[in-house]
Amino acid sequence: MYKILILHGPNLNMLGTREPEKYGNITLADINNKLEHLAKELKLEIETFQSNSEGELVSKIQQAYGKFDGMLINPAAYTHTSVALRDAILSADIPAIEIHLSNIHTREDFRQKSFIAGVSIGQISGFKYNSYLLGLRALTDYLFDY
Numbered sequence: 001m002y003k004i005l006i007l008h009g010p011n012l013n014m015l016g017t018r019e020p021e022k023y024g025n026i027t028l029a030d031i032n033n034k035l036e037h038l039a040k041e042l043k044l045e046i047e048t049f050q051s052n053s054e055g056e057l058v059s060k061i062q063q064a065y066g067k068f069d070g071m072l073i074n075p076a077a078y079t080h081t082s083v084a085l086r087d088a089i090l091s092a093d094i095p096a097i098e099i100h101l102s103n104i105h106t107r108e109d110f111r112q113k114s115f116i117a118g119v120s121i122g123q124i125s126g127f128k129y130n131s132y133l134l135g136l137r138a139l140t141d142y143l144f145d146y
Contacts, residue, residue, distance in 0.1 A: 002045070002140070006035060006047065007074065010078065012028050023128065028050060030129070038133055054085065061085070085116060097138060
């Protein structure tokens, strides 16, 4: 059974109340619940983790080395600023898919640059909570080499 790490970056703990016009009314707990249900369907084991701290996210990625088969990461605001997350993904040597609830390519100029995209096998953005579900399906296909 494949083991997938799902990382949620800063401010995602505020989903449901934070800018619902951009992110919808769904909470992070709701997203994790949907991911758990899909993981069972896909015969995957998942672990979810959210932090507002860049260092905690880096540590979690480093600890994933040799323990996880793939990773979904929504780096949130760290997408546009964190070389540390980028380097951690490279060093963990785990296939990663970058996830975003909103379409970062239609937002402010500073949000259109991703430090994570270049070290990911793909990026899914703009589908609100479905970005996570699409990402989990895509990662499963990648791992099973369909």
